[in-house]
Amino acid sequence: MAEPQAEVDPQATEEMEIPSSDPPENDKDNDAETPKKNKDDKAFDLGDLVWAKMSSFPAWPGRIVKQWKNVKKPAGKKAVRFVFFFGTEDHAWVKEESLKHYHEHKATLSKAGKGAKFTKAIDAIEEAIVKDQANKGQTTSPYHPPSDEDDDNDDDDIFLKSISKPSKDYSREPMAGKKKLNSSQTSSPSSPGKGSNSSSPFTKISSHLASPKKRGRPPKPMEDGETVTKKATPKKRPSMGGSTAVPGKKSRSDMSFLSLNLYNSFQAHLAQKGETTKKDIKPTEKKIGFIGLGLMGTGMAMNLIKAGHKVTVWNRTSEKCEEFVKAGATQAETVSDLVASCDITFSMVSDSEAVRAIVFGENGVLEGITEGKAFVDMSTVDIGTVTGVSEAVQARDGRFMEAPVCGSVQPAMEGSLIIIAAGDKELYDECESCFQAMGKKAFYLSDTGNAARMKLVINMIIGGVMCCFAEGMALADKSGLSQSVLLDILNLGSIANPLISGKGKAILANKYPPAFPLKYQQKDLKLALAMSEQVDQPLPVASAVNEQFKRAKNMGLGDKDTSAIYKSLTH
Structure with missing residues (x-):
């Protein structure tokens, strides 16, 4: 089954073969089946x-849906429509002259295609028709980005006003010394009508995005006199034009090397413990590119450099590249320049929107990809984004592999991440020395999309464990029990693990430096719930956990570590 494609290349939509990646089974007859415009056809x-x-x-059966903000119309004077394809769950711009109303031409065109995927598409549209009879019309794709419907004033989910000039800093490095106002993630829930089905990832998720009611009591004090920031409604951001600076934000130059200092601290700590960080690695001769120097990317890129790889780096905040250049790396001016000059390019950015921005945006990955070039995304993203990026890269004769990682900041700095890869097997083998430098173990899961699925399952489990553990710590404290003793007991029992130990210490100290920011944990829970919708797997516990993480994020805890979920249970 083809996975939903969350993004299409705005420059090549007229050449894309959307409905299936498999060779058509009736090529000889296809040209004869092109829909022709009749005079009596309705608009x-x-x-x-x-x-x-x-x-x-x-x-192919489809539905005309609303355009996504970051998918531009193809050039030309002919009228086009943005179409969601049933069965394959892909999207593309299609000329109106190549469209026919489904019901009027069902008798003839339903016999024009063959194969399991075509049959599945027919079944999907017929199911949508049945649901249409009881619900209002559906005008958005099941995979319509929620941020396309909001007011663009959620600091954590600023969607690109123009895909060609992104302004968001997509590295996973939080702002230091600044409180961030988190407005709730609001989106217009897609009505479960025309075209919706049980596999639609946003059908149930969208209802979760409404902000919780404000509580009447004032916030309790936090550490060092800090208070929980209540949800505020910031003013809409003005158009940024060609500027890459976000209005209202201070310069980040004073914290450009925060991640690097953290890396050096970890390395010094390991040396003091007598542990060696120098692995027996024979670096590949291929030129390596690395995009994204946030908390995670800093350690990963620096470990590649220290292992002897030839590395070129790029980051949206260019000042962060300076120390990497001093360590032996080369700095690229744009993403496309980096990709064009390297054999294998890795990216580690914050979310699906960030990946789409660096791939499909101006001077992005696709502009630098040529035959034989490879792109490896190590971010945690949704299945549709992985599929869309993979197809776009391969359409330019490039190679693609997804390789999300398990582990937070410390394993990234130490080079002990767990890497979950899927996609091009030959590329996986070529990345061996890079994976050795960045991680302690790499797994290959075959087809593209499997790694993203596995990572979401893992992070969903971690989020559930973290929330339940925080509840236990809160209950112990409320009952007059010692949290320290509770933590000691847990660490000596069968549940003992680094997660409980590390997060427990953070709760006891009432300090939450972001090993893994809470907002990213909530994002992964949301993606896992979307995945469950596609396969009709109920996740009642994960749904409740997601709601609690959303509440914590709306309280201003998004940039703190996931262990800060504890504060949302005690305020």
Whole structure:
């Protein structure tokens, strides 16, 4: 089953073969089946069910849906419509002349295609028709980005006003010495009507995005006199034009090397313990690129350099590259320059939006990809983004592999991450020395998308354990029991593990430096819930945990460590 493609290349939509990655089974007859415009054809509207003809494929069942903000219309004077394809769950711009209304041409065009995927697409659109009879019309894709519907004033989810000039700093490095106002993630929930089905990832998730009611009591004091920041409604940001600075934010130059100092501290700590960080690694001769020098990326990139790899770096905040250059790296001016000059490019950025920005944006990955070039994304993203990026890279004769990691800041600094890879097997083998430098173990899970699924399952479990542990610590304190004794007992029992030990110490100290920011844990829970919708797997516990993490984020705890979930249970 093809995974949903969350992004399409705005420069190549007319050449893309959307419905399936498999060779068509009836190439000889396809040209004859191109829908032709009849004089009596009605005009097309949002939500219409259609037959869409693209390239060498038969006319495929789809729905006209709202355009995504970051997907530009292709150049040209001919009218086009943004279409969601049933069965494959892909998206593309299609010329109106290549569209036909579904019901009027069902009898003939339903016989034009063959194969399991085409049959699945027919079944999916028929299921949507049944649901349409009881619900209002659906005008958005099931995978419509929630941020396209909000007011653009959530600091954690600023979507790009223009995909060509992104302004968000996508590294996972939090602002130091500054409180951040987190408005709630609000989106217009897609109505469960026309075209919606049980596999739609945002059908149930969207209802979770409404902010909780404000509580009447004032916030309790936090450490060092700090108070929990209540949800505020910041003013809308003005248009940023060509500027890459976010209005209202101070310069980050004073904290450019925060991550690097943290890396050096970890290395010094290991040396003091008598542990060696120098592994027996024979670095590849290939030129390596690295995008994203936040808390995670800093350690990963520096470990590549120290292992002897030829590394070129790029970060949205260019000052962060200076110390890497001193360590032996080369700095690229743009992402496309980096990709063009390197054989294998790694990226470690904050989320799916960040990945789409560096891949599809101006001077992005796709502009630098040529035959044989490889792109490896190590971020935690949704399945649709992975699939879309993979297809876009391969369409330019490039190679793609996803390789999300298990581990937080400390393993990243120590070079002891667990790497979960899927995609191009030959590329996986070529990355051996890089994976040795960045991690302690790498797993290969075959087809693209499997690594993202595995990572989301793992992070969902971690989030559940963390929330339940925090509840236990809160209950112990409320009952007059010693939290320290509780932690000692847990660390001596069968539940003992680094997560309980490390997060427990943070709770006892009432300090939450971001080993893994809480907002990213909530993001991964949201993605896991979306995945569960696709396979009809109920996740009642994870749903409740996600709500608690959302509450914590709305209290201003998003940039703190996941262990700060404890504060949302005690305030």
